[in-house]
Amino acid sequence: MIARRQLLGALPAGLLLSGCDALTKVDTLKAVVKSGEQATYRWQRLVGRDGLAREFSAADLSPVFKVNGTRRPTNSEWQALEAGGFADWRLRVSGLVKKELALSMADLASLPQRTQITRHDCVEGWSAIGQWTGPQLANVLKAAGLRDGARYIVFLCADDYGGEASKGGLQSSSRYYESIDLVDAFHPQTILAHSLNGQKLGAGHGAPLRLRVERQLGYKQAKYLMQIVVADSLAPFGQGNGGYWPDRGYEWYAGI
Numbered sequence: 001m002i003a004r005r006q007l008l009g010a011l012p013a014g015l016l017l018s019g020c021d022a023l024t025k026v027d028t029l030k031a032v033v034k035s036g037e038q039a040t041y042r043w044q045r046l047v048g049r050d051g052l053a054r055e056f057s058a059a060d061l062s063p064v065f066k067v068n069g070t071r072r073p074t075n076s077e078w079q080a081l082e083a084g085g086f087a088d089w090r091l092r093v094s095g096l097v098k099k100e101l102a103l104s105m106a107d108l109a110s111l112p113q114r115t116q117i118t119r120h121d122c123v124e125g126w127s128a129i130g131q132w133t134g135p136q137l138a139n140v141l142k143a144a145g146l147r148d149g150a151r152y153i154v155f156l157c158a159d160d161y162g163g164e165a166s167k168g169g170l171q172s173s174s175r176y177y178e179s180i181d182l183v184d185a186f187h188p189q190t191i192l193a194h195s196l197n198g199q200k201l202g203a204g205h206g207a208p209l210r211l212r213v214e215r216q217l218g219y220k221q222a223k224y225l226m227q228i229v230v231a232d233s234l235a236p237f238g239q240g241n242g243g244y245w246p247d248r249g250y251e252w253y254a255g256i
């Protein structure tokens, strides 16, 4: 017979409570989901989050790569930059860095480039295989130099995104942002992509620059990058959960 203590040890304590009110049950479920997310996180770290996402060949490219979320930022700053061919756009790198940077597209092009053909998986149930090109985020971070306490890389985007009722959660429109930890930031397939399938990114796919973090789901792939902030905490950004969709109930760590 399995000892009762062993059984109890395997279950989240909250689930053993009877007669808890609805609110407590919801909180308990959230805690279980949260512990599942943390388990995935720890598991990937254990079995090697340095492992590469699968790369495909040119023959596998999807004929159409769907545009999802923002299709074209509506704010005048981004539209003016687009009208100027992004000549005046700069990627600011700030926060816990030794040297703040303001990189032009030419600066980014002067770094070693990586090209990778990967599959993008959106939580909404579609996937697409595309070829992405750009410098590795690691080299940009090395150029800036991380200061003590650096734990997260936060990506601030140009677009305000309005929540969609069909997707649940908070529906206020707010600035899109995302964040990753340093393991993902220094992963070799984590790049700042300026091109998809050999063409400069159009308005739909995140011009002029977007994140590709290939071990994670679609919503982590922040488009329309404006600024990278190196931080010790996610609390000051948005509602504190590390991203536009994480602020609306999606997992921060969306490992696949």
Ligand SMILES: Nc1nc2c(c(=O)[nH]1)N[C@H]1C(S)=C(S)[C@@H](COP(=O)(O)O)O[C@H]1N2
Residues within 6 Å of the ligand: 065, 066, 067, 068, 069, 070, 121, 122, 123, 157, 158, 159, 161, 176, 177, 204, 205, 206, 218, 219, 220, 221, 222, 223, 224
């Ligand atoms: N700035 C910004 N980044 C974003 C989004 C967005 O609306 N705004 N949508 C996300 C989601 S849910 C997905 S699936 C992908 C879609 O990228 P695509 O339009 O190139 O297919 O971008 C992600 N990054």
Ligand SMILES: [Mo]
Residues within 6 Å of the ligand: 068, 121, 122, 123, 124, 218, 219
């Ligand atoms: Mo998505």
